Amino acid sequence: MDVRRRNHVRVTGRADGPVVMLAHGFGCDQNMWRLVVPMLERDFTVVRFDHVGAGRSDLSAWSEKRYGSLDGYADDVRELCRELALGPVTFVGHSVSAMMGVLAAAREPEAFTGLVLLAPSPCFVDDPAAGYRGGFSAGDIEELLEALDANYLGWSGAMAPVIMGNPDRPELGEELADSFCRTDPKIARVFARVTFLSDNRADLAGVGVPTLVAQCSRDAIAPPEVGAFVHARIAGSQLITLNATGHCPQLAAPEETAAAIAAFAGAAR
Numbered sequence: 001m002d003v004r005r006r007n008h009v010r011v012t013g014r015a016d017g018p019v020v021m022l023a024h025g026f027g028c029d030q031n032m033w034r035l036v037v038p039m040l041e042r043d044f045t046v047v048r049f050d051h052v053g054a055g056r057s058d059l060s061a062w063s064e065k066r067y068g069s070l071d072g073y074a075d076d077v078r079e080l081c082r083e084l085a086l087g088p089v090t091f092v093g094h095s096v097s098a099m100m101g102v103l104a105a106a107r108e109p110e111a112f113t114g115l116v117l118l119a120p121s122p123c124f125v126d127d128p129a130a131g132y133r134g135g136f137s138a139g140d141i142e143e144l145l146e147a148l149d150a151n152y153l154g155w156s157g158a159m160a161p162v163i164m165g166n167p168d169r170p171e172l173g174e175e176l177a178d179s180f181c182r183t184d185p186k187i188a189r190v191f192a193r194v195t196f197l198s199d200n201r202a203d204l205a206g207v208g209v210p211t212l213v214a215q216c217s218r219d220a221i222a223p224p225e226v227g228a229f230v231h232a233r234i235a236g237s238q239l240i241t242l243n244a245t246g247h248c249p250q251l252a253a254p255e256e257t258a259a260a261i262a263a264f265a266g267a268a269r
Contacts, residue, residue, distance in 0.1 A: 001061060003083045007049040007076060008056040011084065013041035018113065019086045020265050021047040023077065025095030025248075026195045027156070027180040027188060029055025032094075035254035040262060045086060051097075052076065053187040064190050070096070070198055074103035081111040090265040092116040095221070095247065096195040099203070106206035114210040116261055119247050120230050121222045122200040132201070133225045141196050148192050156180035163221055165246025172251055204233035211237040212264040214249075214257075221247040238264070 003009070010030065020040055022033045030048040040046050050057040051073055052066075066072035077100055081089060090113045093101035098120030105112045124134045125141055136144070148155045160180055161173030180188070211234050215227030224241070231239035240260060244253035 001058075003076070003079050006052060006058045006061045007080060008058075009047065009049045009080065009084070011045065011047050011086075012037065013044050013046040015045060017044040018265055019045045019047060019089040020261065021049075021077075021080070021089040021091045023049070023091065023093045023097035023100060024051065024054065025097055026191055027054075027176070027183055028094075029057075029179065029182075031055065032179065032248065033250055036250045036258045036261070039255065039258035043262060044265060047080075047084065047086070047089065049080060053191060054183060059184070059187075062187060067187075068190060068194065070100055070103055070194060070200070073097075073100045073194075074107070077101065077104040078108050078111060081108070088113040090114045090116060090261075092118060092261055093120070094118045094250065095120070096198075099198065099200040102200060102203050102207055105209050106203060109208050112209045114212070114264065115207065116212045116214060116264055117230060118214050118257070119216055119219055119222050119249065120213060121226050122204060122230060122233075123198070124196050124221075125199070132229065133223065135221060135223050135226065136196075144196065145192060149189060152185040152188060153181055163247045164252070165216075165218065165220060165248075166252050169252070172246070172248070175251070176248065201229075201233070204230060205235075207234045207237075210264075212260070213237055213239045214242055214260050215239070216242050216244045216246060216249055218245040219247050 024032050029050045053062045091101040098117035101115045156177050160177035164173040164176045213231045246252050249257045
């Protein structure tokens with residue numbers, strides 16, 4: 001299969017610049033990066049793509065067997081790196097895509113100059129016995145998934161403003177809700193379970209490339225303790241707290257987000 005077509009890959013920016021690869025989160029597509037991209041294109045080769053099942057990806061490539069875990073998505077990232085043959089990339093993974101980058105870099109570190117984990121969470125479910133706070137109880141996640149199964153469009157309208165934050169800017173929540181609603185409900189249900197039920201805490205120690213953990217100052221989906229946990233488990237990583245609020249800083253604070261990515265990717269080359 002043509003992986004460029006499969007993932008609707010777009011390569012823009014400076015052909016001679018270091019490579020930055022942008023990966024979107026659950027219910028989104030590469031359009032979520034549109035405000036960040038122009039600022040990065042000045043100095044970097046910018047790679048955007050849609051995860052299979054999202055945006056303008058080839059929906060015929062989707063199967064629950066491959067995409068019923070983060071492994072399938074991580075394998076796609078590795079395949080894209082090989083196919084594009086642009087050299088090592090700085091992979092920027094937003095939300096659940098951060099853990100896709102963790103898995104891909106642990107398995108094929110030579111493909112990566114570094115990782116930017118933007119609003120990451122290795123596990124959304126609290127684990128009191130281990131002293132871990134993911135932000136949700138097991139019951140919370142069960143209710144969330146049951147609501148999604150029962151009425152995906154209604155769930156999208158209710159959850160998008162919570163995920164986006166920034167209640168004083170309702171247009172951002174509306175955009176996220178519209179993005180959710182463009183996703184096939186069958187695919188969204190599977191991806192939601194992958195997103196909210198995966199536990200990648202043990203995988204963090206396998207990362208051996210330079211890593212920036214960028215968390216938001218207030219985030220209902222990934223609280224500050226999560227960013228601190230990721231930072232502590234990835235040796236040599238950097239941790240920054242953006243002034244941005246909500247779970248989607250690339251929309252809520254694109255200038256700050258682009259500056260953080262550029263500073264790290266430029267230093268990592």
